[in-house]
Amino acid sequence: MRLDSLLDWFRGQAVTIPPMDGALRPNTALDDGAAELLEAAAPDNLAASGGQVFYSSGHDLLRLPAYGEAGPAVVARCEAPVSAVACGPDGAVAIGLDDGRILLKDGTLDGRTLGPAEFGGLACPTALAFGAAGTLFVCQGSSAHRPSDWVVDLMSKNACGSVWRVDLAAGRCERLAGELAFPYGILPDAAGGVVVAESWRHRLLRVKPGSGIEPVLTKLPGYPARLAAGADGGAWLCLFAPRNRLIEFVLEEEAYRADMMREVAREYWIAPALSSGAQFLEPLQCGGVKTMGIHKPWSPTRSYGLLVRLDRNLRPVASFHSRANGRRHGITSALERDGRVLVTSKGGNAILGLAVLP
Amino acid sequence: MTPIIEMQKVTKAYHGAPAIRDIDFDLRPGEIHALLGENGAGKSTLTKIMAGVVEPTAGRMLYRGQPVQFATPSQALAAGIAMVFQETSLVPSMTVAQNLYLGSESFLNRLRGVYISAQQFLQSLNFPVDPTATVASLGTAKRQMVEIARAVKHNAAVIIFDEPTSSLTPEEKRHFFALMGRLKQRGVSIVFISHALEEALAHSDRITILRDGERVVTDDTARFDRDSVIRAMVGRSLSTEIYKARRTANQLRPRGEMALSVQDISMSNVVRNNSFSIYDGQITGVFGLIGSGRTETFKIVAGIYKRDFLHGGAVELRGRPVRYRVPAPAVKDGIVYVTEDRKTEGFFETMSIAENLYSGLLAAGLNKAALVSRREMRALAAEWRGKLNIRAITDNAKVIELSGGNQQKVVIGKGLVQKPRVVIFDEPTRGVDVGAIAEIHHFINQLADDGLAVVVISSYLPEIMNLSDRILVCRQGRIVEELSPEDATEEKIMYAAVH
Numbered sequence: 001m002r003l004d005s006l007l008d009w010f011r012g013q014a015v016t017i018p019p020m021d022g023a024l025r026p027n028t029a030l031d032d033g034a035a036e037l038l039e040a041a042a043p044d045n046l047a048a049s050g051g052q053v054f055y056s057s058g059h060d061l062l063r064l065p066a067y068g069e070a071g072p073a074v075v076a077r078c079e080a081p082v083s084a085v086a087c088g089p090d091g092a093v094a095i096g097l098d099d100g101r102i103l104l105k106d107g108t109l110d111g112r113t114l115g116p117a118e119f120g121g122l123a124c125p126t127a128l129a130f131g132a133a134g135t136l137f138v139c140q141g142s143s144a145h146r147p148s149d150w151v152v153d154l155m156s157k158n159a160c161g162s163v164w165r166v167d168l169a170a171g172r173c174e175r176l177a178g179e180l181a182f183p184y185g186i187l188p189d190a191a192g193g194v195v196v197a198e199s200w201r202h203r204l205l206r207v208k209p210g211s212g213i214e215p216v217l218t219k220l221p222g223y224p225a226r227l228a229a230g231a232d233g234g235a236w237l238c239l240f241a242p243r244n245r246l247i248e249f250v251l252e253e254e255a256y257r258a259d260m261m262r263e264v265a266r267e268y269w270i271a272p273a274l275s276s277g278a279q280f281l282e283p284l285q286c287g288g289v290k291t292m293g294i295h296k297p298w299s300p301t302r303s304y305g306l307l308v309r310l311d312r313n314l315r316p317v318a319s320f321h322s323r324a325n326g327r328r329h330g331i332t333s334a335l336e337r338d339g340r341v342l343v344t345s346k347g348g349n350a351i352l353g354l355a356v357l358p
Numbered sequence: 359m360t361p362i363i364e365m366q367k368v369t370k371a372y373h374g375a376p377a378i379r380d381i382d383f384d385l386r387p388g389e390i391h392a393l394l395g396e397n398g399a400g401k402s403t404l405t406k407i408m409a410g411v412v413e414p415t416a417g418r419m420l421y422r423g424q425p426v427q428f429a430t431p432s433q434a435l436a437a438g439i440a441m442v443f444q445e446t447s448l449v450p451s452m453t454v455a456q457n458l459y460l461g462s463e464s465f466l467n468r469l470r471g472v473y474i475s476a477q478q479f480l481q482s483l484n485f486p487v488d489p490t491a492t493v494a495s496l497g498t499a500k501r502q503m504v505e506i507a508r509a510v511k512h513n514a515a516v517i518i519f520d521e522p523t524s525s526l527t528p529e530e531k532r533h534f535f536a537l538m539g540r541l542k543q544r545g546v547s548i549v550f551i552s553h554a555l556e557e558a559l560a561h562s563d564r565i566t567i568l569r570d571g572e573r574v575v576t577d578d579t580a581r582f583d584r585d586s587v588i589r590a591m592v593g594r595s596l597s598t599e600i601y602k603a604r605r606t607a608n609q610l611r612p613r614g615e616m617a618l619s620v621q622d623i624s625m626s627n628v629v630r631n632n633s634f635s636i637y638d639g640q641i642t643g644v645f646g647l648i649g650s651g652r653t654e655t656f657k658i659v660a661g662i663y664k665r666d667f668l669h670g671g672a673v674e675l676r677g678r679p680v681r682y683r684v685p686a687p688a689v690k691d692g693i694v695y696v697t698e699d700r701k702t703e704g705f706f707e708t709m710s711i712a713e714n715l716y717s718g719l720l721a722a723g724l725n726k727a728a729l730v731s732r733r734e735m736r737a738l739a740a741e742w743r744g745k746l747n748i749r750a751i752t753d754n755a756k757v758i759e760l761s762g763g764n765q766q767k768v769v770i771g772k773g774l775v776q777k778p779r780v781v782i783f784d785e786p787t788r789g790v791d792v793g794a795i796a797e798i799h800h801f802i803n804q805l806a807d808d809g810l811a812v813v814v815i816s817s818y819l820p821e822i823m824n825l826s827d828r829i830l831v832c833r834q835g836r837i838v839e840e841l842s843p844e845d846a847t848e849e850k851i852m853y854a855a856v857h
Contacts, residue, residue: 004681016621016672019633022613025828025840245622245631291857298838298854 015252017243018219023308023316026297030305030322030331034343034352038064038072042274043344043351045127045226046335049087053335055344055351056082061095064342064351076105083147086128086136094136096125098148102138109168114138118173119164126150126161127197127226131188136166137176139183139196151271153182154200154223155261157251163196163207177207185226187235195235195314197224202243204314216314222306223272228334228341231356234317235310236334236341241272242304246283274330275347276303295325303329303347307354320354328352360423362387362516362547363408363439368417370403377403378571380417385516390538390548392562392579394555396591396763396791399568401551405518408549409441410434432461440514442505442522450494454480454487454504458511483507484533497648502526506534510541517541518549521789523557528647528852535561553791554818555587567591592793607844610827614638615676617780617811618659618693623671625663628654630835631671636780636813641806643826644815644837647855651835652815653698656782660695661688675780689722692779696770698788698815704769707758711750711768712739714757718772742771747797763794770798774805781805782813787821799825819848831855 008014020026027033044056053064054075061076076095084096092107100116100123116123119140126141143160145153159181165174176194177183185197193208195216204217204224222239230236250257250270260269267273270283282302289299305322322328322345330347336356343352361384368381378400385391393401406412407419410428418425421437428434431441448457455476459467476489485503493501502522509517519538523531538548538561552558558565559579566576567590574590618636623629629651636642646652657663659673661682673680675691682688685695697703705714716735719725727734739753746767750760757768766786773781783802787795802825806812816822822829829846831839831854839854 004679014622014669014672017633018619018621019635019837021635021828021840022616022637025842294853294857296838296854296857 015248017245017248018221020221020319020321024221024306024319026321026323027319028297028323028326029320029354030307030328030343030345030352031326034320034328034354036350037342037353038351039349040072040351041349042346043349044082044332044346045085046228046333046342046344046351047085047087047093048335048337049091049093053337053342054085054087054093055333056085056095058082061085061093076103078103081148084125084128084139086130088130088136092130094128094130096128096138096147098146099123100125100146102128102136104168112168114166114173118166118171119162120175122162124161126182126184127186129186129188129194131165131194132192134168136168137186137188137194138164138166138173139186140164141182141184141199150182150184150199151266151269151273152261155251155257155269155271157200158182159200161198163194165209174209176209177205177213180205184240185224185238187227187229195227197227197237199223199225199240204237217310217316222304225331226333228336230309231336232358233312235314236336237308237310237316238331238334238343239304239306239308240274240330240332240346242301242306243272244300244302246270246300247272247302271302273302273347274332276301276329289324297323297325299324305329305331305345305348307331307334307341307343322348359386361385361420362422364420364423365404365407366418366420368404368407368414368419370400370407370412371415376415376571378568381568381571381573383566383573383576385547385549386564387547388542388545389563390542390550390561392558392565393549393551393568394558394565394587394591395568396761396793399591399791400571401568402520403571404568405441405520405549405551408434408516409439409518411441435512435514438513438515439518440509440512440516441518441520442502442509443520448493448501448504448508451492453490453492454496455489457493457504458489458508460508462512479511480507483510483537503530506537510537514546516547516549518551520551521553522550523552523554526648530648531557553789553795555584555792559584559587588792591791607842610843611640611806613640614809614811617676619674619677620655620659621672621674622669623655623658623673624666624669624835625654625658626666628835629658629665632832632836633671634830634837634840636811638779638811639806639809640827641802641812641814641825643822643829643843644813644832645817645819645822645829645851645855646815646832647817650832650855652832653784655832655835656695656784656813656815659688660693660782661685662695686721689776689778692777693782694773694776694778694780695782696773696784696786698785700765700769705757705765705772708756710739710754710756711743711748711760712736712753714768715739715742715771715775718775722776724775724777738775742775746771746801761791763790763798766790766794766798770801778810780811780813782815784815785817786814787816787818819851822851823848833857 040057047054059078060074062072063075080097080099083098086094090107093105095103102114104112122140124141126147127139129137141161142153161180161183162178163176181200183196184199187195196205202220206214206216222242225238225240228236268281301324305328307320308316309318311317328345328348332346333344335342341354363385365383370377395401407414410431455472458476473489487500562579567574615638617638621633622631632655644652658665712735748764748767829841830837
């Protein structure tokens with residue numbers, strides 16, 4: 001292996017994608033085992049306050065219908081698409097927008113807005129979480145792009161995201177970690193730190209104020225998105241798209257990628273997607289997707305549905321999949337509540353409910 | 359109807375020990391006669407007498423009603439009896455066409471003519487083999503095809519097939535049985551030895567069963583079923599022991615620690631970005647058709663083959679990256695590969711059981727004495743003969759003299775003396791009788807129960823479904839699907855393996 005580490009200087013280190021097996025063994029739980037609670041246009045981020053569950057969809061923040069209600073109710077309509085939502089203990093709701101602003105609604109700071117200027121010019125709120133005693137944690141995915149331009153950020157191989165702690169009472173913003181490759185999920189821990197999902201590096205990090213960052217779960221087979229607390233002390237991790245060889249290859253090929261980004265429409269890039277298969281112009285890997293009329297579940301795909309249950313040590317213990325032939329792709333957010341976990345399938349335009357087994 | 363071959367009270371003894379005793383056997387013109395029995399039952403000896411490979415000690419053989427005694431296989435072939443051996447008898451350095459025409463060459467040969475004629479002949483048999491390829495470059499299945507083609511080419515009136523389908527894919531098997539049907543229509547009589555009982559039941563007209571060197575029964579195939587065949591072969595019903603009912607989730611072993619993580623390993627176009635993990639305390643079954651890259655993948659893991667120099671992927675053994683260029687460090691790290699081709703790669707055939715087992719110990723550097731110790735060798739042989747129930751007259755019996763099942767047990771023993779933590783079995787029961795299959799399966803299960811990470815590569819679906827705690831399906835050089843035995847069906851596995 002010593003020789004290999006030397007040789008890797010010349011031949012390049014092997015880029016490998018970990019297999020989906022063990023706790024990540026593929027199944028069809030998101031397609032067959034999950035109830036569709038609501039059909040919604042690209043539902044993105046779930047959050048709960050009191051007895052109510054909110055979700056974002058486009059420019060709107062909506063409330064899931066309670067028992068007996070006909071449909072979802074619009075809670076807020078924003079000027080820009082909503083990119084992140086979090087609910088605080090006092091009933092406050094923080095809404096991140098695609099233009100970089102973060103709106104605070106209800107609670108003691110109702111009506112207050114945090115602008116990009118307060119985050120050193122950053123305008124990419126991808127995940128929000130309230131911490132203890134009036135603090136708000138913010139993931140700024142990138143300094144170069146907006147949240148909706150995530151695919152451009154990935155294809156540009158940026159690592160200019162950061163994690164911030166906002167003292168809401170004092171109005172002070174403190175950067176906890178920088179040079180992250182698209183932080184897209186955040187979960188405060190009991191020790192005052194946060195666990196962050198770093199998408200483009202396929203890993204989870206623990207960020208402790210004053211003591212730097214520490215990887216806690218690496219080599220994920222997909223791009224991690226938001227994190228949610230589990231009732232058992234563990235967590236739920238959403239992976240919004242799978243890694244695959246073709247995309248990894250394109251990420252290695254600078255000139256090709258530059259040409260592709262310049263000349264090809266974004267939806268047809270060889271890049272991860274929240275949903276796929278709707279257009280014949282989309283790139284395929286090696287063909288072989290359908291044989292004898294059957295869409296092969298293991299065929300190469302740009303989009304996938306994957307929700308992972310983590311234990312207290314943030315080790316995967318179970319997973320819920322929607323495979324290449326499934327519909328519930330692009331899982332971006334989860335929320336455990338009353339013995340079941342709610343999941344947004346942004347690519348599948350649905351909010352799902354899964355029973356949580358002990 | 360006068361039998362084309364009739365054996366009367368035939369006995370063959372080696373060093374005074376009879377391999378077959380007083381066997382009566384007849385083969386009718388144009389029939390397919392299946393010869394079944396455990397390893398060591400005497401099937402090969404009986405057919406070798408027919409084909410002139412060995413001479414009987416007592417009894418006589420009639421061919422077309424006339425007493426004959428062939429001194430050499432060429433005499434038998436000249437008379438019209440050809441035998442297709444389990445281990446092929448082709449010349450590896452010659453091309454397929456040259457092998458087909460070997461022994462029947464003209465004084466002057468035009469190579470192009472030979473190739474064209476061989477091509478036409480192979481196509482007529484539906485065998486996709488390139489006549490210009492050297493035999494050494496062919497896989498086991500294609501070598502078997504050439505061997506069969508050579509027997510057919512000699513216009514033999516009797517063809518003896520010894521385990522002809524053991525290395526063929528399902529599709530190749532279909533071609534083979536269609537060919538057997540065509541030969542039968544042409545009046546060729548066929549003796550067909552197989553351990554796949556379904557094949558014998560489906561494709562033969564009559565079945566003869568041997569046990570311990572004696573004939574137990576001969577009857578029309580229609581009067582047999584799988585259970586009655588097994589009962590006659592082993593003297594007890596093993597069917598339910600070997601291929602149990604589908605296991606439920608709580609019968610499957612739980613996943614232990616990750617022993618091996620293979621990520622995107624590649625080797626030329628044979629293994630392509632293959633990724634999977636292997637866990638302690640579980641049997642991971644790997645199914646794939648021949649050419650799917652399953653064997654090559656695990657040979658890379660075990661250091662027998664090298665993965666691509668550039669972008670060859672990564673292998674992690676218990677979280678530690680490893681890249682073996684030869685098998686020795688893999689063995690030292692506790693990875694053992696038990697080969698599918700035991701005759702070529704599995705043992706030293708002219709050495710004894712004890713020497714073979716001891717060679718495994720030496721390879722791992724686990725021998726206690728600095729020099730070769732006979733005492734240690736004897737103790738090792740006694741221990742492992744007992745553990746694996748290797749049946750031989752003495753520890754000094756040469757491995758080549760053992761039956762297929764016992765040879766396989768020696769190969770397994772040779773690997774296991776190295777005290778592995780990851781054991782890879784490649785076709786562990788190929789060419790092994792049902793009695794030995796049960797023993798080998800039991801032993802493999804025991805290894806997993808003891809906490810070892812076990813991999814079983816097999817192209818026999820019932821074996822995969824019954825042994826495995828998880829099933830990986832390999833196609834075109836990579837694992838395409840993972841199934842749990844509780845929801846896997848033969849159709850699902852085969853679909854993934856083919857499409």
